[in-house]
Amino acid sequence: MQSAATRLIGEHDFRNLCKLDPGKQITNFRRCVMRAQINPVDSDGDGENQVYVFDLMGSAFLYHQVRHIMAVLFL
Numbered sequence: 001m002q003s004a005a006t007r008l009i010g011e012h013d014f015r016n017l018c019k020l021d022p023g024k025q026i027t028n029f030r031r032c033v034m035r036a037q038i039n040p041v042d043s044d045g046d047g048e049n050q051v052y053v054f055d056l057m058g059s060a061f062l063y064h065q066v067r068h069i070m071a072v073l074f075l
Contacts, residue, residue, distance in 0.1 A: 019068075
């Protein structure tokens, strides 16, 4: 997942990774992602059920863009 998340860094057209809202009339789907990391959350357990967080930093995000990115990374 981290290898795929690294490929998101930079400026890309994310129109296929968002939910289009015809009421907003958005014409520019290019967004800049500055950081995309998957980090483990510190836990006191045995490590068997480790929890991770997706740390994404960008200039702006489209509607449901992060949800769709996470779904693709999970697949």
